[in-house]
Amino acid sequence: MLKVEQLSVNYGAVRALDGVDFTLEPGQVLAVLGRNGSGRSTLARALMGLVPGQGRVQWRGRDLLGLPPHTIARCGVGYVPETRDVFALLTVEQNLQLGLADRHRIEWAYATFSQLKLRQHTLAGLLSGGEQQMLSLARSLMAQPDLLIVDEPTEGLAPRWVETVGQVLREQTSRGAAIVLMEQKLDLAPALADRLMVLGRGQVVFAGTLAALQGDPALQQTWLGLD
Numbered sequence: 001m002l003k004v005e006q007l008s009v010n011y012g013a014v015r016a017l018d019g020v021d022f023t024l025e026p027g028q029v030l031a032v033l034g035r036n037g038s039g040r041s042t043l044a045r046a047l048m049g050l051v052p053g054q055g056r057v058q059w060r061g062r063d064l065l066g067l068p069p070h071t072i073a074r075c076g077v078g079y080v081p082e083t084r085d086v087f088a089l090l091t092v093e094q095n096l097q098l099g100l101a102d103r104h105r106i107e108w109a110y111a112t113f114s115q116l117k118l119r120q121h122t123l124a125g126l127l128s129g130g131e132q133q134m135l136s137l138a139r140s141l142m143a144q145p146d147l148l149i150v151d152e153p154t155e156g157l158a159p160r161w162v163e164t165v166g167q168v169l170r171e172q173t174s175r176g177a178a179i180v181l182m183e184q185k186l187d188l189a190p191a192l193a194d195r196l197m198v199l200g201r202g203q204v205v206f207a208g209t210l211a212a213l214q215g216d217p218a219l220q221q222t223w224l225g226l227d
């Protein structure tokens with residue numbers, strides 16, 4: 001289980017994350033929503049050890065703050081950054097192999113993301129943006145993480161791939177993985193999230209259920225820009 005207490009991040013004089021608290025159980029999805037600049041990616045990076053944070057991040061009883069990203073990854077934490085994180089000069093298959101996969105896992109990726117199978121020997125740098133995004137997700141799943149942090153996984157993705165991403169994330173929860181899902185708007189969150197959190201200027205401005213969020217149009221308009 002993941003326990004985050006008073007997590008804060010500063011970039012120089014800018015306080016990008018300010019006293020964030022939440023917990024997450026195995027098999028659960030927490031959606032982290034907010035406008036651009038609200039601190040969602042900073043939260044993702046802090047959980048993964050890519051930016052220094054203050055406060056506490058405890059995963060399965062171990063303190064993660066201060067550990068380097070590769071150690072955090074070895075604790076079973078997977079991360080899909082908002083920038084499509086693929087090795088442009090390696091083929092699709094080589095990218096998947098770098099995700100520590102055995103043949104069985106690579107075949108799983110091809111069965112799940114049919115587009116990647118068609119492109120298996122293509123250099124990742126030549127893929128479309130959507131294909132790169134799926135490759136980045138597929139690679140993060142090669143090691144079957146127990147905690148998955150996904151930063152805007154459907155941003156700019158064609159609707160048919162959005163559905164695939166939703167199915168894949170649901171599959172991860174049914175094998176017991178916990179997911180922190182960053183989104184700008186209510187995209188995959190309504191179908192997937194057990195709980196939602198809205199960030200505004202780095203602070204938690206809402207935490208609760210979808211019904212509670214939908215019952216508060218003023219909050220949605222102020223912090224999500226939804227009418």
Ligand SMILES: Nc1ncnc2c1ncn2[C@@H]1O[C@H](COP(=O)(O)OP(=O)(O)O)[C@@H](O)[C@H]1O
Pocket residue numbers: 011014015016034035036037038039040041042043
């Ligand atoms: N590397 C950085 N250096 C300085 N400020 C940053 C950096 N990355 C993000 N910020 C600032 O931190 C705040 C939160 O950004 P971010 O976490 O990327 O938000 P989101 O992912 O919700 O769009 C914004 O004000 C942004 O300008």
Ligand SMILES: [Mg+2]
Pocket residue numbers: 040041042082151
């Ligand atoms: Mg972001």
